[in-house]
Amino acid sequence: MRILDMRECAVAVQSSMRNAAFDFGEMTTSVVAVITDRVADGKPVIGYAFNSTGRYACGDAMRARFIPRLLKAAPDSLLGQDGLIDPARAVARMAMREKPGGDAERSVPIGTIETAIWDALAKTLRKPLWAVLAERYGTGPVANRIPCYVGGGWYQPENDLEKLQDELRRHLASGYTAVKIKTGGLSLDADCRRLDAALAIIGDSQRLAVDANAAMDLPRALAYAERLAPYNLRWFEEPVGVHAYGDFARLAEAYAPPLATGENLFCRQDVANLLEFAGFRPGCDILQVDPPQAYGIAAFAEMVALLEAHGGSRSRVFPHGGNMMSFAVSAGLGLGGCEAYPGVFGIFAGYGESMTVTDGTLNLPDLPGIGFEDQPGLYALMQELAA
């Protein structure tokens, strides 16, 4: 198996959403195509991916460093014993001549390329990626539906409460049963009114999570924790600064229900530090690393293994992203579930046309690879890139 060519293009995400920390008005993402010499079902095998949600396009680093390093590698040096490209070897090759540390600058471009290689690999094997991942990293038979909640409840500049309730009604009507809404963008009182408005629609507080997007300092997070605790919410996400491990630890002492974090951890060492220093409670708290942003799926599987070695459970892992890549990883590895962003990030959100939401679960696509082919808008853009 050989990589013949690799391409990247930056695409605007076109979202007007705002959370407690920032808005998405200029957000872009890198779409990647890995063109191989394989043919499956009469079509050339091309792997696709994009760099998920919330990190800007990174094509310059790909074109200047990571793509040339892969294309210049002796092709056999990238292969596993099965004669197919080994994603971990591809990552090691891309990391050549990289200075240690500063992971976030390279974990997104490398992870996106790695994810596209998995797409090509699964297509070569004529299997869905979730099935390939289940064979390599799974713990048993794959459920044919995975739990899925909506990452929503973004702040609206006008009629926020009314729009929030309308949004949640739409999600329930669409078949979702659990949602996450933003918090920390208003005063504590106003955010609690928002929470009450959401609960009036959702009902069960175990079906509702809140997300502060790392925008609070410790005193504010502690004040929120005190008010939120009686709600017994599903989880309280990114209450404090991403690497403020000490603050997270103090909050974990003060707040009994689950905390959640991880979408801004980019390497295994970040997760190790979370477990060692942040008071992260493996049996309780939720880990949310985003695979294509954190060196890819193989690295993500190592992070899950690390969590398990600390007594944690896969059922407490919900990969960030809300896209076909995170669905495949969640299903294949047997994780707790994943988020979805229906209608929020244009063609980069949502899921395949053959997939449906029922009772808060999503069925798995039965297409080779990640299944982007089931998303016509996104797949058209990907095909254009590879043409």
Add this chain to the structure above:
Amino acid sequence: MRILDMRECAVAVQSSMRNAAFDFGEMTTSVVAVITDRVADGKPVIGYAFNSTGRYACGDAMRARFIPRLLKAAPDSLLGQDGLIDPARAVARMAMREKPGGDAERSVPIGTIETAIWDALAKTLRKPLWAVLAERYGTGPVANRIPCYVGGGWYQPENDLEKLQDELRRHLASGYTAVKIKTGGLSLDADCRRLDAALAIIGDSQRLAVDANAAMDLPRALAYAERLAPYNLRWFEEPVGVHAYGDFARLAEAYAPPLATGENLFCRQDVANLLEFAGFRPGCDILQVDPPQAYGIAAFAEMVALLEAHGGSRSRVFPHGGNMMSFAVSAGLGLGGCEAYPGVFGIFAGYGESMTVTDGTLNLPDLPGIGFEDQPGLYALMQELAA
């Protein structure tokens, strides 16, 4: 004061050096020009900087996000009370619409632009940057010479020991008295032979430091620590992974002489974690953050203040970089000194032509700004960028 235009170009560093972790064969850097509406001594005031040593060029992020955000800002919104651009305000503006976390991806482009703004600011004030920094962040009169050691002793593919000794003789003959050599790239025994060979030239072990470039795991670092301790070296730099705070802490318990780290810490939270979790000994260990790679000089000054709040001393801070930017910061803030890379990174290494090394110290340039004008090869490239 207005920013009229900003430019960036990526330049190959052209270095063949290798340390324990990686080689510099593909290394590039971003050169930046900030063109203002001010005139000083009959010339338009243009601020310059580059992204220091060891991190790749980052022009795509500058052009896509940080430069447009600054150029679109209402000019008055960037000014301090003195009517001049306030670097901290410029950083806040550049950080607009950035998702929290993932600092390494933006701290280098933002920090490089911030440093170029300082150059423009000092030129507008018709003062050397070190003098401006001494007024804002200093602790008293600025010494007219600063301590300076050579970051050298790179591994050579052939005749390594002989070339090492030749190199060190050259440094001593040039007026340097202290050097740092690489370690961790060979076996422990071979690295100790290297150390012995270096000591045979340098003499005093307090004038010799070693640098493992974050390439060791904990068992290996502990084995090195045991062998290195009796040498009582000036410091043992980056023994373990950049964010392996737990490993650093265990090493700090086992190794009495100073450890050093920080060139791969990119934000204040990284330094806070080092102080809280890594067993970093403020009275003993050395902090080496690289200002243009870590959100710039104002952010660096905050990190120094944080260290002092933990009982540390400026005399234990040696900014990474080995260039005119780190010299100005070291002198202006009254730090312990800085490194130099004579002849290693092409036009990006070394120092101004009017500067001389005597008894291990370097005199400060008396030119407005950072003083790149005193480095003809580099300044020609900068002028071309701004033309």
